[in-house]
Amino acid sequence: MHPAWSIIFFTSISGLGLGLAGLIVLGLLDLSLFSHLLIASFAVFGLIGAGLLSSTLHLGHPERAWRALSQWRSSWLSREGVLAVLVLASLACWFLFTLFFGPPPLWCGILILLMIVATVYATSMIYGSLKTVACWHHPLTPVCYLMFSACGGSVASLTMLALFGQPTPQMLKEITLTFLVGAWTLKYAWWWALDNRGSASNIETATGLGTIGKVRSLMPPHTSENYLQKEMGFVVARRHAIKLRYISIFFGALLPIVCVIFGGSSAGILSMATIFYIIGIFVERWLFFAEAKHVVTLYYGDEQLSISS
Amino acid sequence: MTSLPEPSAIKLGLVIDLDICVGCQACVVNCKEWNTSGYGAPLSDESAYGAQPSGSWLNRVHAFEAGVGEDAKTVHFPKSCLHCEDAPCVTACPTGASFKRAEDGIVLVNEDWCIGCGLCAWSCPYGAREMDPAEGVMKKCTLCVDRIYNENLPEEDRVPACVRTCPTSARHFGDFGDPNSDVSIMVAERGGYDLLPEQGTKPVNKYLPPRPRRQSNDESVSLLAMADAATPKGFWRWMDSTLEKLG
Amino acid sequence: MASEPHVETSPEVSDEIRQTTCYMCACRCGINVHVRDDKIRYIEGNRDHPINKGVLCAKGSAGIMQHYSPARLKQPMKRVGPRGSGEFEPISWDEALTIATDWLAPVREKDPKKLAFFTGRDQSQALTSWWAQQFGTPNFAAHGGFCSVNMAAGGIYTIGGAFWEFGAPDWDLTEMFVLFGVAEDHDSNPIKIGLGKVKGRGKRVVSVNPVQTGYAAISDDWYGITPGTDGLLIMSLIRELMRSGNIDVDYLRRYTNAPWLVIRNPGAADEGLFLRGADGEPQVIDRLTGAVISCKTKNVSAAMHGEVPLSSGGVATPVFMLMTETYMVDAYSPDTVASTVGISAARIRQFAADLADAAFAKEVVINQPWTDWKGEKHETMVGRPVSMHSMRGISAHSNGFQTCRALHVLQLMLGSIEVPGGWRFKPPYPKPPEAHPKPAGKPDQVQAGKPLTGAPLGYVLGPDDLLINSEGEPQRIDKAYSWDAPMAAHGLMHMVISNAVAGDPYHVDVLFMYMANMAWNSSMNTRGVMEMLTEKNSDTGEYKIPKLIYSDAYSSEMVAYADLILPDTTYLERHDAISLLDRPICEADAVADAIRWPVFPPDRDVRGFQSVLIDLGARLGLPGMVDEDGSPKYADYEDYIINHEREPGIGPLAGFRGNGEKSGRGEPNPGQIEAYKANGAFWHKDIPEEGRYYKMANMAYQEFAVEMGIYDTAQPYAFQIYSETLQKFHLAAEGHGNIQPPEHLRSRIKTCFTPLPTWYAPFEGEAVSDEEYPIHALTQRPMAMYHSWGSQNPWLRQIHGHNPMFIPQGLADDHGLSDGDWIWVTSHHGKIRVPVAIMAGLNEKTIWTWNAIGKRKGAWQLEEDAPEAKKGFLMNHLIKELLPAQADGQRWSNSDPITGQAAWFDLKVKIEKANPNEPAVASPQFPALPRMHAVDSEPVKTLRYGLQWTVKDKKVWRGK
Numbered sequence A: 001m002h003p004a005w006s007i008i009f010f011t012s013i014s015g016l017g018l019g020l021a022g023l024i025v026l027g028l029l030d031l032s033l034f035s036h037l038l039i040a041s042f043a044v045f046g047l048i049g050a051g052l053l054s055s056t057l058h059l060g061h062p063e064r065a066w067r068a069l070s071q072w073r074s075s076w077l078s079r080e081g082v083l084a085v086l087v088l089a090s091l092a093c094w095f096l097f098t099l100f101f102g103p104p105p106l107w108c109g110i111l112i113l114l115m116i117v118a119t120v121y122a123t124s125m126i127y128g129s130l131k132t133v134a135c136w137h138h139p140l141t142p143v144c145y146l147m148f149s150a151c152g153g154s155v156a157s158l159t160m161l162a163l164f165g166q167p168t169p170q171m172l173k174e175i176t177l178t179f180l181v182g183a184w185t186l187k188y189a190w191w192w193a194l195d196n197r198g199s200a201s202n203i204e205t206a207t208g209l210g211t212i213g214k215v216r217s218l219m220p221p222h223t224s225e226n227y228l229q230k231e232m233g234f235v236v237a238r239r240h241a242i243k244l245r246y247i248s249i250f251f252g253a254l255l256p257i258v259c260v261i262f263g264g265s266s267a268g269i270l271s272m273a274t275i276f277y278i279i280g281i282f283v284e285r286w287l288f289f290a291e292a293k294h295v296v297t298l299y300y301g302d303e304q305l306s307i308s309s
Numbered sequence B: 001m002t003s004l005p006e007p008s009a010i011k012l013g014l015v016i017d018l019d020i021c022v023g024c025q026a027c028v029v030n031c032k033e034w035n036t037s038g039y040g041a042p043l044s045d046e047s048a049y050g051a052q053p054s055g056s057w058l059n060r061v062h063a064f065e066a067g068v069g070e071d072a073k074t075v076h077f078p079k080s081c082l083h084c085e086d087a088p089c090v091t092a093c094p095t096g097a098s099f100k101r102a103e104d105g106i107v108l109v110n111e112d113w114c115i116g117c118g119l120c121a122w123s124c125p126y127g128a129r130e131m132d133p134a135e136g137v138m139k140k141c142t143l144c145v146d147r148i149y150n151e152n153l154p155e156e157d158r159v160p161a162c163v164r165t166c167p168t169s170a171r172h173f174g175d176f177g178d179p180n181s182d183v184s185i186m187v188a189e190r191g192g193y194d195l196l197p198e199q200g201t202k203p204v205n206k207y208l209p210p211r212p213r214r215q216s217n218d219e220s221v222s223l224l225a226m227a228d229a230a231t232p233k234g235f236w237r238w239m240d241s242t243l244e245k246l247g
Numbered sequence C: 001m002a003s004e005p006h007v008e009t010s011p012e013v014s015d016e017i018r019q020t021t022c023y024m025c026a027c028r029c030g031i032n033v034h035v036r037d038d039k040i041r042y043i044e045g046n047r048d049h050p051i052n053k054g055v056l057c058a059k060g061s062a063g064i065m066q067h068y069s070p071a072r073l074k075q076p077m078k079r080v081g082p083r084g085s086g087e088f089e090p091i092s093w094d095e096a097l098t099i100a101t102d103w104l105a106p107v108r109e110k111d112p113k114k115l116a117f118f119t120g121r122d123q124s125q126a127l128t129s130w131w132a133q134q135f136g137t138p139n140f141a142a143h144g145g146f147c148s149v150n151m152a153a154g155g156i157y158t159i160g161g162a163f164w165e166f167g168a169p170d171w172d173l174t175e176m177f178v179l180f181g182v183a184e185d186h187d188s189n190p191i192k193i194g195l196g197k198v199k200g201r202g203k204r205v206v207s208v209n210p211v212q213t214g215y216a217a218i219s220d221d222w223y224g225i226t227p228g229t230d231g232l233l234i235m236s237l238i239r240e241l242m243r244s245g246n247i248d249v250d251y252l253r254r255y256t257n258a259p260w261l262v263i264r265n266p267g268a269a270d271e272g273l274f275l276r277g278a279d280g281e282p283q284v285i286d287r288l289t290g291a292v293i294s295c296k297t298k299n300v301s302a303a304m305h306g307e308v309p310l311s312s313g314g315v316a317t318p319v320f321m322l323m324t325e326t327y328m329v330d331a332y333s334p335d336t337v338a339s340t341v342g343i344s345a346a347r348i349r350q351f352a353a354d355l356a357d358a359a360f361a362k363e364v365v366i367n368q369p370w371t372d373w374k375g376e377k378h379e380t381m382v383g384r385p386v387s388m389h390s391m392r393g394i395s396a397h398s399n400g401f402q403t404c405r406a407l408h409v410l411q412l413m414l415g416s417i418e419v420p421g422g423w424r425f426k427p428p429y430p431k432p433p434e435a436h437p438k439p440a441g442k443p444d445q446v447q448a449g450k451p452l453t454g455a456p457l458g459y460v461l462g463p464d465d466l467l468i469n470s471e472g473e474p475q476r477i478d479k480a481y482s483w484d485a486p487m488a489a490h491g492l493m494h495m496v497i498s499n500a501v502a503g504d505p506y507h508v509d510v511l512f513m514y515m516a517n518m519a520w521n522s523s524m525n526t527r528g529v530m531e532m533l534t535e536k537n538s539d540t541g542e543y544k545i546p547k548l549i550y551s552d553a554y555s556s557e558m559v560a561y562a563d564l565i566l567p568d569t570t571y572l573e574r575h576d577a578i579s580l581l582d583r584p585i586c587e588a589d590a591v592a593d594a595i596r597w598p599v600f601p602p603d604r605d606v607r608g609f610q611s612v613l614i615d616l617g618a619r620l621g622l623p624g625m626v627d628e629d630g631s632p633k634y635a636d637y638e639d640y641i642i643n644h645e646r647e648p649g650i651g652p653l654a655g656f657r658g659n660g661e662k663s664g665r666g667e668p669n670p671g672q673i674e675a676y677k678a679n680g681a682f683w684h685k686d687i688p689e690e691g692r693y694y695k696m697a698n699m700a701y702q703e704f705a706v707e708m709g710i711y712d713t714a715q716p717y718a719f720q721i722y723s724e725t726l727q728k729f730h731l732a733a734e735g736h737g738n739i740q741p742p743e744h745l746r747s748r749i750k751t752c753f754t755p756l757p758t759w760y761a762p763f764e765g766e767a768v769s770d771e772e773y774p775i776h777a778l779t780q781r782p783m784a785m786y787h788s789w790g791s792q793n794p795w796l797r798q799i800h801g802h803n804p805m806f807i808p809q810g811l812a813d814d815h816g817l818s819d820g821d822w823i824w825v826t827s828h829h830g831k832i833r834v835p836v837a838i839m840a841g842l843n844e845k846t847i848w849t850w851n852a853i854g855k856r857k858g859a860w861q862l863e864e865d866a867p868e869a870k871k872g873f874l875m876n877h878l879i880k881e882l883l884p885a886q887a888d889g890q891r892w893s894n895s896d897p898i899t900g901q902a903a904w905f906d907l908k909v910k911i912e913k914a915n916p917n918e919p920a921v922a923s924p925q926f927p928a929l930p931r932m933h934a935v936d937s938e939p940v941k942t943l944r945y946g947l948q949w950t951v952k953d954k955k956v957w958r959g960k
């Protein structure tokens, strides 16, 4: 699948923002200082909002984006939109409440956290529900999304604590490390599944011509590339994919882990952790699209769906 | 209307006969010309006279080959929207632009609502949806909904443009909900099949398989052993008796 | 849940429908042009039309884009820069026509043959040939010589009709349809409609073709033959059918010259000629009495073997005996030919058996009494339901004429021509060579200031009819009807430029061309032709072809090489007659013709070429084009179509004559064009039921044909399995008669001009080493493109914007190639670099590509980096118009020695993988042509055809 920057940005940044928001509403940060409250709310709304905004960039008609809120009964994209709006609204209430009355009761936070979880789940299910992209259509897809959101949130919250000069509790660090290790382990499992899971679809089922013999594509319908080939026909070469997987683990897991373990409460080092993490997750997201093979490629020259070397 | 309606009694769609399609692309271009100035936004073409011409089309004809050597078979393979019963493109659509008609099962896009997110195209296993590069809305085969019921057209022309134009009659249009319709009978008799059945989309359109190449048949070759004509003398004997019979 | 949006299911389609005839190719289908706001909304097939019955091909459906093409020329132009530079100055029509007249008038006054007038895929040859004749030049032909004259001449000389679009299988009754070397052909929609019918009825389709695409892809049996060897395969089939007695003896006896007596007197001047009676009629032996009598005797049962001693020495035996001697030999046994043709002996036998089975076990009988030309009555029409079609796969080889004849003989052996279920003629055929005129152009027939004494093209019947002078030298610029190409019924357009530049046989003063992209895809040796067109005489500094007038409608590659451009209209802007006098649109069951008319008036300063020709004719004062007082006789082509009479009562259009009630013959009708328009732009009349089969021998048909003006008197005839005309040329080569070939051609004529069809290996393959050039290279027509016209069409060029070279797996393995790799392909003449694609359904010694996709940079108003110029390529760069030198130093033209047909498909090549460091660009490349003075010098980037209406019609959606 074509890795559109707007979508990569959207899923990774809003995922991070939502994760951060989830931890904030649990009361992790001390927001009694107005400036801290302001920075935290800017960070949360900035990240989530920028992500959402960028997701409209690739739309043919962004001015009609509001219509996307209407089909929550069947469409994960619509659900994601509705939930994101709800989350943003609740967060706004949460921050306002904090501003005027101090931290709201925990149950409010838990409620918002649940909505955040649902939102990230919905985002993941935009992809996870697509049968047409076999590697996305996997139970681990939403799990990975949730885990990465949690990772992102916890790394970012450590960074914020450090920036605010607040203590960075060991437990939070341990949780962060657990999330990091867990998320990337699950991602690794997801990759393993991608590499090892056959697909029920192949050029023979796509054409129904298998009874004659081995099928191959002879001529594309048009010599010029079409939307489908550009959109779904993008595949990164296996060689590069493997390399990029390691790069993403290096930046997204290894470096942040080192920073968290050895960074103490240094705002600089923990900021680096977040930056490294974002780089790692960008690469991971790019690969999430670039490694995904759409079943339609069977009509455009591919004979099976596993990515070949 | 993004949720799918109850399955309709009438299920309109196409049968594509792979035994007859010669890959002439008539259906492809006629579809384009009917639709570019008809229903919805034009089917635009970018770099029309330039280096990378690319436009939106609702129907495309691929070519595959199966087997090797003398037994290899080239198969021309037209593909447009299959108007699936369980259309994932419809349920995925966040805006309600993509919908399946309750009365006849035709899957359409309401271009005034479409935000051009492309998710429906991602959901379609068949590559039957293409984003229009200029208008930024999703285009797809309408089953010529503006022809098949069009009272401004003569009755006999109320069929999809691609069906009307196909020179070999490799495309047939009809109601698959009616087991006695021509298309249903054709599918039953010729072993019509679904593309990518494992995707669970339950396509309405069906494909008729190419007839298998005939295996050599000794009985018919034995025709050549007939008579004792193989020698010149025998040949003339055969010739004379043949003429005798003719008078 | 929300309710569905409203969908407008009954929108108005158009304001009006204007019916005319398509010309996105030469098939000439009927079209309904839906017009809205005076623009094209939609083009669909006309359901009532005899050719396409409502269907429309990809090209026809893309007509909108052709009509509005930015590459349309918009004004007459004269060259200002050097030839080939593409620098022109727009001029007025008056100036253009004055220039043309000033160039042409002196030529006519001095030596009219110094005008070479050649037209491409011309559909107005009745007019253009008449114009040439009135001008007085024999140097006229259309594209047939480089196209498929082998099929035309092979057919006319054998059966009095030809494949092309001049005949058709009996689609509704045939049991087996066999295609030899056809990818698309002129009859494109009818063949597809027919294939659909045959397959739909569950009948067998067989394809003999090295390449399995399109029609071959849907065949039930595919024979991937080695190119150029069909003759051998066919003769092997004939042998198997004869040996097994699977031939229609009665048919051969009644309708062919199989029983005619041939003189066998080796060495004598009459060896191989027919034994004729005092009245000149060929003789047969009466089987019952043994008497030698005229073949025309009623109720005679002619013997198929026997021997008559002749007083002059020697004997006479029926043709059929010669056939058995010729074909029932081991040289044609399946086992012998298998390796050459590339098909196993078992499969050849299978093929023969299938033919026999379909023809004889599945006989069809129609209960329709009829009377033959001898007056014999038949109660039924008996059919052998095997039908065939063939085209350039056979004709574009140097052995194509004889192979085509062999194919017709195979059909005749099966009794399957003009019978139910077989292959049938479309009027004006059947028409034997004797019923056609002979070509004019002998030295005394070309006179200064005078018309030619007859039409420039025709059918020769022996050496006496050749257009040569007393020294035996060619009279025509293309050497047609000389010993180089004695039976060149369509001329040799592919030789005109090289002959004229070489001054062999002479130089011309003016070359006048219409609708032929000679500087690109219709020439062999394309680079060479471009050079020849710019070659100058070193003494005078004048171009070797001093003046070149060209009419094109678009900014093709050829335009850049002309001195004067006469811009034509598009097919929707002009009058045309698709005439019974030329290439009509008849069906096997009906005569039909059609018109085009300006469904849109031209919006530029362009004129229909035919009207321009008539104007030019009047300015030159050509007979028939001016009245007594010298004033123009016809206002324009429309006027000519209505009022011109070839002979009293017969004009370009056969329908609605007189007061609109007369067909075929009748006075000119001023309302004729209007009557055609009201009838959907065509006219047709059914052949009476009784006359629908056996047309060559059926009195009901013959009388109908006379009534329709096709002939003046009935012309029944027998099919010529044995060709006396060929034998006459053969005898001349043997040294008989006073018109004899030059020494260097004698042996070739002896080998190739055999009265019974023969097979010889294609010339190029023989001339080059098989080791060095082991691979055959072919082109095919893509169904969705028409030669070079299609690339200006933004829809079609998305389908075919560039072309790979398809190669078989074996070659790919040998050379380590995979899809998308680049190779060098080398012939004895040239070298090209092209991308490859691997294909399974392909003869193992053959590679191929789509024809005419590659374009010259800058032509057709395409941007310079268009894929057509970067990745698209022409095979033509590898094909030379001359073969490598013979042992005696002579260089034969790369043509069939009998008809002069260009032997495009004889090409032999070798391949090698290109160095991976070379650029992925097709080679050769040529300097870019400048954008022409055409409609749009900067064509739009994004095309949104129909936007004005789709915006207007937003009402489609009335969502809530």
Ligand SMILES: Nc1nc2c(c(=O)[nH]1)N[C@H]1C(S)=C(S)[C@@H](COP(=O)(O)OP(=O)(O)OC[C@H]3O[C@@H](n4cnc5c(=O)[nH]c(N)nc54)[C@H](O)[C@@H]3O)O[C@H]1N2
Residues within 6 Å of the ligand: C120, C121, C143, C146, C147, C148, C514, C515, C516, C517, C518, C521, C522, C523, C551, C552, C553, C554, C555, C556, C557, C558, C568, C569, C570, C571, C609, C779, C780, C786, C787, C788, C789, C851, C852, C875, C876, C904
């Ligand atoms: N390698 C290879 N070469 C081949 C062949 C092959 O099989 N292989 N086939 C050969 C054969 S059979 C043929 S017939 C030739 C065809 O070759 P051409 O006769 O050159 O055919 P086109 O490319 O169609 O070009 C005809 C010209 O007519 C112009 N034209 C189109 N419409 C109109 C019109 O309405 N009026 C006027 N005045 N001009 C118009 C076009 O712009 C174009 O310049 O190619 C031959 N060349």
Ligand SMILES: Nc1nc2c(c(=O)[nH]1)N[C@H]1C(S)=C(S)[C@@H](COP(=O)(O)OP(=O)(O)OC[C@H]3O[C@@H](n4cnc5c(=O)[nH]c(N)nc54)[C@H](O)[C@@H]3O)O[C@H]1N2
Residues within 6 Å of the ligand: C025, C121, C147, C148, C180, C181, C182, C183, C184, C185, C186, C187, C188, C208, C209, C210, C211, C225, C226, C227, C228, C229, C230, C390, C391, C392, C393, C394, C397, C778, C779, C780, C781, C782, C783, C784, C785, C786, C787, C905
């Ligand atoms: N769409 C479209 N239609 C056209 C044209 C076009 O450009 N586009 N051009 C028109 C013109 S001008 C012409 S002349 C006709 C020509 O119509 P066709 O005769 O169909 O011409 P080609 O496409 O050259 O096809 C030649 C076929 O013969 C096969 N072949 C080559 N060599 C041999 C051989 O030795 N033996 C056998 N058995 N087969 C062989 C090739 O593989 C190919 O399939 O088409 C006309 N129709």
Ligand code: SF4
Residues within 6 Å of the ligand: B080, B081, B082, B083, B084, B087, B088, B089, B090, B107, B123, B124, B125, B126, B127, B128, B129, B140, B201, B203
């Ligand atoms: S073919 Fe594709 S676009 Fe059409 S209904 Fe099925 S899933 Fe939707």
Ligand code: SF4
Residues within 6 Å of the ligand: B092, B093, B094, B095, B096, B097, B098, B109, B113, B114, B115, B116, B117, B118, B119, B120, B121, B137, B138
């Ligand atoms: S592109 Fe349009 S039709 Fe498709 S899912 Fe998005 S909004 Fe719906």
Ligand code: SF4
Residues within 6 Å of the ligand: B030, B031, B032, B034, B035, B058, B059, B080, B081, B140, B141, B142, B143, B144, B160, B161, B162, B163
């Ligand atoms: S039914 Fe209509 S819209 Fe669909 S492919 Fe055919 S012509 Fe195109």
Ligand code: SF4
Residues within 6 Å of the ligand: B020, B021, B022, B023, B024, B025, B026, B027, B028, B061, B076, B078, B165, B166, B167, B168, B169, B170, B171
């Ligand atoms: S028009 Fe008919 S024969 Fe031609 S490609 Fe389409 S389905 Fe096949």
Ligand code: SF4
Residues within 6 Å of the ligand: C022, C023, C024, C025, C026, C027, C028, C029, C052, C055, C056, C057, C058, C059, C060, C061, C188, C189
């Ligand atoms: S075959 Fe196609 S291009 Fe040719 S005349 Fe017919 S519709 Fe037009």
Ligand SMILES: [Mo]
Residues within 6 Å of the ligand: C143, C146, C147, C148
């Ligand atoms: Mo041709």
